[in-house]
Amino acid sequence: MIAPHSVIRWSDALLLGVDFVDHDHQEAVETINRMAALAVDGKDLTAEMTAFRQHCQEHFAREEDMMARTGFFAIEPHSDEHHRVLAEADGIIAKLRAGESCLDYFTEALPQWFLEHRATMDFVTADFARERGWTSAA
Ligand SMILES: [Fe+2]
Numbered sequence: 282m283i284a285p286h287s288v289i290r291w292s293d294a295l296l297l298g299v300d301f302v303d304h305d306h307q308e309a310v311e312t313i314n315r316m317a318a319l320a321v322d323g324k325d326l327t328a329e330m331t332a333f334r335q336h337c338q339e340h341f342a343r344e345e346d347m348m349a350r351t352g353f354f355a356i357e358p359h360s361d362e363h364h365r366v367l368a369e370a371d372g373i374i375a376k377l378r379a380g381e382s383c384l385d386y387f388t389e390a391l392p393q394w395f396l397e398h399r400a401t402m403d404f405v406t407a408d409f410a411r412e413r414g415w416t417s418a419a
């Protein structure tokens with residue numbers, strides 16, 4: 282039996298008040314939901330996951346630039362976590378190429394990770410940046 286997959290429902294409750302962060306996160310949620318549904322259907326996700334890793338790399342770089350420019354106090358653990366996730370994504374892509382489905386990753390681990398990361402490290406980072414007067418144009 283295939284476990285029901287998690288669907289992240291996008292709503293204003295997920296907004297963090299920094300334009301590029303919210304825009305990237307909304308895009309990530311759409312992709313995560315789409316990949317979970319495809320995984321349940323047994324589809325090959327190599328191309329989607331490769332594109333999603335690129336999305337993450339670019340998004341993480343934007344967050345890290347904001348952290349550096351605002352003098353965020355926890356830039357190291359937040360950046361380390363980004364690097365860990367990119368390495369994990371590389372491992373998943375390798376498994377997909379080898380023919381594994383990685384179903385649990387797409388239906389549980391990845392949606393759960395997104396929600397936790399948004400609610401902790403990204404939340405604190407965005408809050409700090411806004412307090413420091415960060416604007417989209419900065
Ligand atoms: Fe983020």
Ligand SMILES: [Fe+2]
Pocket residue numbers: 341344359363398402403
């Ligand atoms: Fe982040």
